[in-house]
Amino acid sequence: EPEVTQTPSHQVTQMGQEVILRCVPISNHLYFYWYRQILGQKVEFLVSFYNNEISEKSEIFDDQFSVERPDGSNFTLKIRSTKLEDSAMYFCASTAGAFTGELFFGEGSRLTVL
């Protein structure tokens, strides 16, 4: 069964460092998303991406965040200068067609900022 894969599964970084989280969405999917879950809190929308551009972003997704689809398979989330409060589980998701809400999530990348 096709699945969304994310790397790394866990990354520990120092405050102020740049981090890139990588995702390989399901191959025929066209819509891509990043969500995050701070420990003990709800899953929060960060950004949606379609046709090589951001289609929507939340207030969390400020200038220190960026997304990119550098080739035909990868979808990345970059955090330029990490803060302690960026520590969270980051989930990539994808879906095939027009938005249905039925997202396919990866297993997540846990980011720990020290």
Added chain:
Amino acid sequence: DQQVKQNSPSLSVQEGRISILNCDYTNSMFDYFLWYKKYPAEGPTFLISISSIKDKNEDGRFTVFLNKSAKHLSLHIVPSQPGDSAVYFCAASAYKNEKLTFGTGTRLTIIP
């Protein structure tokens, strides 16, 4: 800003009985509702959805009920099985809005 609320952080149900998970929302613009299930160390998995034009949607052991006037939805699982033990998230979206707003989740434990 809790637009989607799941007021029960946990629920324990005997195997074979019915599990009822509840969710309330405050945003009148929401018109599509979903339930996701999450096991530890995995991403959320889509379970079932309902559009605001319906009040019930059924898929096997899972049924979602929507009460628009009360801004309330519930997920019924019957009969409950040990493999149903997981965290269940309610989520909602507004028409033509790609963003899903999640609740905080309810941890369901099925007791054998």
